[in-house]
Amino acid sequence: MPSIIPPIPDVHPDEPAVLGVALNEVFVPILQKQFPEIVDFYLPPEGCSYRLAVVTMKKQYAGHAKRVMMGVWSFLRQFMYTKFVIVCDDDVNARDWNDVIWAITTRMDPARDTVLVDNTPIDYLDFASPVSGLGSKMGLDATNKWPGETQREWGRPIVKDPEVTARIDAIWDELAIFK
Numbered sequence: 001m002p003s004i005i006p007p008i009p010d011v012h013p014d015e016p017a018v019l020g021v022a023l024n025e026v027f028v029p030i031l032q033k034q035f036p037e038i039v040d041f042y043l044p045p046e047g048c049s050y051r052l053a054v055v056t057m058k059k060q061y062a063g064h065a066k067r068v069m070m071g072v073w074s075f076l077r078q079f080m081y082t083k084f085v086i087v088c089d090d091d092v093n094a095r096d097w098n099d100v101i102w103a104i105t106t107r108m109d110p111a112r113d114t115v116l117v118d119n120t121p122i123d124y125l126d127f128a129s130p131v132s133g134l135g136s137k138m139g140l141d142a143t144n145k146w147p148g149e150t151q152r153e154w155g156r157p158i159v160k161d162p163e164v165t166a167r168i169d170a171i172w173d174e175l176a177i178f179k
Contacts, residue, residue, distance in 0.1 A: 016049035027076070035071050037064070042094040051126070052084040054094040062148035066115060069139035073117070081123040086140045091157075103142035112149070115139035 020043040028041050039056045043049060057068055065087040072085050086100060088107075093099040108114075115138065122135035129135030145154050 014048060017043075017045035017047070020047075020049035021045055031072070031075065034075055035068060038068065039090040040094040041072075044095075044097075047084070050078055050082050051123075052086070053079070053082050054086045054088065054100055056088050056090050056092055056094045057143070058090050059143050059146070062146040064146075065141040065143045066139065069115060069141075073120075073137060080121050081126075082137070083122065083126070083135070084138050084140070086142055088142045089144055092142070100142070104140060107142045107144060108140060113141040115141070 024042055027043075028038070031038050031041050035057075037057045037060060039058060040054075041056075042054045044052060044054065047053070053072060055068055055072060057065065059065060068087050069085045072079050073082060074080070086104065088094065088100060088103045092103045117137040117139075119134060120137055122129045122133060122137075124133040126135065
């Protein structure tokens with residue numbers, strides 16, 4: 001009788017993570033039918049396929065990112081096992097960790113912009129959960145804040161002047177700043 005060895009969750013990129021990367025392109029149009037504000041949806045291989053999702057969106061009102069988080073967790077059955085959803089504005093590249101980390105560190109206040117959902121279905125293969133098949137989820141709202149989400153005047157990213165950038169690039173080696 002042949003032996004069948006099932007795939008074992010491993011460090012990335014494991015088999016499901018590779019499949020998740022391929023499925024990214026399938027999920028985007030499906031999600032956009034229900035949530036047209038979604039620009040991109042990414043299951044990074046480091047997130048073991050479906051355990052972490054990065055979503056970029058065209059935000060239209062205060063609280064909109066939270067609506068998208070809840071929508072991702074509830075829209076397709078397989079996303080009920082997604083533990084972390086990071087929502088960013090559409091000026092962030094969901095597939096570039098430098099952009100995503102920048103948005104998290106410059107657009108989030110941990111207490112205000114973190115959503116925790118307790119006692120919710122989780123993959124039974126996720127051994128980090130306290131109970132088999134039941135755990136928690138975390139949503140991170142890394143979007144620009146609208147009135148009603150903050151009392152402060154909201155900053156804007158500084159945009160480099162292309163002329164100044166070209167001048168610095170031309171003399172960078174001569175400056176020998178990082179040699």
